[in-house]
Amino acid sequence: MTRRIPAITAALLATAAITISSAEAETLRWARAAEALTLDPHAQNEGPTSVLMQQIYEPLIVRNMEGVMEPGLALDWAPSADDPNVWVFNLREGVTFHGGETFNAEDVVFSFNRAMSETSNFKELLSSVAEVRAAGPYTLEIVTNGPNPLLPNNLTGILVMDEGWATENGAVEVQDYAAGEDTYSARNTNGTGPYVLTSREADAQTVLTAFDAYWGIGAFPLAASEVIFTPIQNPATRVAALLSGEVDFIQDVPVQDLDRVANADGLGLATTAQNRVIFFGLNVGADDLTHDNVEGANPLADHRVREAMTLTLNRDAIMQVVMRGQSAPTGVATPPPVNGWTPELDAYPAVDVEAAQALMEEAGYGDGFTIQLDCPNDRYVNDEAICQAVVGMFAQIGITINLSALPRAQHFPLLANGETDFYMLGWGVPTYDSEYIFNFLFHTRDGERGSWNATNFSDAAMDTMIESLSSEVDLEARNAMIADLWEMAQAELIYLPLHNQVLNWGVSDHWITVVDPNDTVRFKYFATN
Incomplete structure (x- = not known):
């Protein structure tokens, strides 16, 4: 039976988490035309790259799959009562990186300074920032060049790395992607996100596994225990993989195949501007x-x-x-x-x-x-x-x-x-x-x-x-x-x-998701029927 993907809210997805046991969690097979260009979270401000990175790394503030801003690694944020040029962020405690390191404000300071460096592709988002400083283990202050009431809007794409891991592995500097540079951070990851990079063969397959120490367990559905990403550039091959059941979800249904996907048993088609x-x-x-x-x-x-x-x-x-x-x-x-x-x-x-x-x-x-x-x-x-x-x-x-x-x-x-x-x-x-x-x-x-x-x-x-x-x-x-x-x-x-x-997404009826107008997928929000 063909149906359209229901546009359920993030709140409903979060509620659904309590009904999904770890025994029911399973593999979600995902395909799209484009591969991530790099694994360095600050090297390329580019859609498919950012989508993969945001499964592994996290920002202070997240836009959920309906485009609404909600807490990520920051619990709350507000301008300082003492200085209009300062934003104060209270950070989430009890968060660990995939390598076991404890997350704190120093990691955010390091990551933001890294994102503001010359080879970063995200520096424009922080162009008003004069200083980022830790006011305590879990308190962050961002000083701007004049009051910036819209600063939080710019932070949803700035991902946080562990400072110690980056220093130990020579990953302090952002990969110079345009110059063809290859670095440790372009091939390896260590985030706080819901999924850990398990294996990767560029242009062939990337495997992500649910992070068993993720702070959001119980707050999000996290129905996928494993996500297998396969870039499939050829449109006909990509659709054939969806129709045959080789993959469960594709982001870019070719316009010539919309009716085939919409009318196929066991699949749904979601469309939005x-x-x-x-x-x-x-x-x-x-x-x-x-x-x-x-x-x-x-x-x-x-x-x-x-x-x-x-x-x-x-x-x-x-x-x-x-x-x-x-x-x-x-x-x-x-x-x-x-x-x-x-x-x-x-x-x-x-x-x-x-x-x-x-x-x-x-x-x-x-x-x-x-x-x-x-x-x-x-x-x-x-x-x-x-x-x-x-x-x-x-x-x-x-x-x-x-x-x-x-x-x-x-x-x-x-x-x-x-x-x-x-x-x-x-x-x-x-x-x-x-x-x-x-x-x-x-x-x-x-x-x-x-x-x-x-x-x-x-x-x-x-x-x-x-x-x-x-x-x-x-x-x-x-x-x-x-x-x-x-x-x-x-x-x-x-x-x-x-x-x-x-935007057209095709997905198996087994999975429930919201189609995001930014074409940004966050698998922690996916639930199952």
Whole structure:
């Protein structure tokens, strides 16, 4: 009998824990298209990597599978009554790391300082932090550069390591993933999370085993005693594994197979609007591009060329033909759940090839030019197919595209190292606030912010406004500043927004879960029927 996955609340899942005995706990077999890029918890702020890491490591504050913030390694948090620049966190006692070490405030201080270091991919989330200090074994103080009322929102992705284990194993420094560095922390783990890394063969299989000393036993269902993760890039193979019962749960049901999964006996399909926008980035700041046929000039630096490109991008056709209705076309690089999104920003221009051709002619590129488009082929829904579709669209205005589609493990370093001129990227916003987008995607890449800004765009006025968002305590004034920043960002056209993804999960009827709009799975919340 086919049914849809019920959207039960986290509270119900927690209650269900008392009815699930250890004897009933069992193996959950999980597959998705993408593999984790590394096991270093601070090296890559990237969806599939973070999902695996958050089974093993934990933050102070967790967003449960309905996106609601709840206590993790911190029991509670509040601004200091004595100093508005200080947040005070009371930490959970009795927590142990997988290696048997006792968790305390010093581990958090170490982990946060590590996450703020140069090679960390999470430092933008802590850009307002001046100091992290232990005020006692289980009391933490975070000092910010000016009051930051939204700081807790930024902490749900900062995972905590054991300081002694990291020091003993030469893992104090964050792996430099973009440089291809291999480190101990990239291959080994020691967290406080519900699951212990038992074995791992990258790109083949990762086995996680329930941690028998986990502090959350009795508070969460923890129905899976073992989680076996298998990355299966090929969509047909992934669906076949689900339909045959080889796996119990897949995160990314291909759009062409939604009906097959929905109508299959013993399976359920869950669908929701995902907190993720897909767009194309343009290298607007370089004097000359590397992967084009225009010598001594950068055609993407001309606003008229960028405007012509957005007028040629047929978002509706991609939604209908490539995505089979499983996308929401958009004109802005932020998804709807995020503070700062408005229907007006979301509007996108109608396709007007004639006007686009006129703009190309006016810019001096009436005969067009050739450029390389860098696209992942295993990260977003139909990513390579989308890129193939836009090749024909841009050809209408004389832009000849050489498509380079690579696995994300090769694609993302191109962005990190500034080796791409035109690329696809998807962006989720776990903080649900536009500051996250501006810090990573629009701020000048300066070693502290802008780590995912591969466009070479830089605007001093925008940088100043972005930096002030973290310390503006008047939320009405802050929202007005966000609106101004979006107006400036939209005018620049350094990104060509395409659509917001629709999220589809397929799961055996035996398992009960909530589909998370961030596509973040936390197996401790999974229960069984």
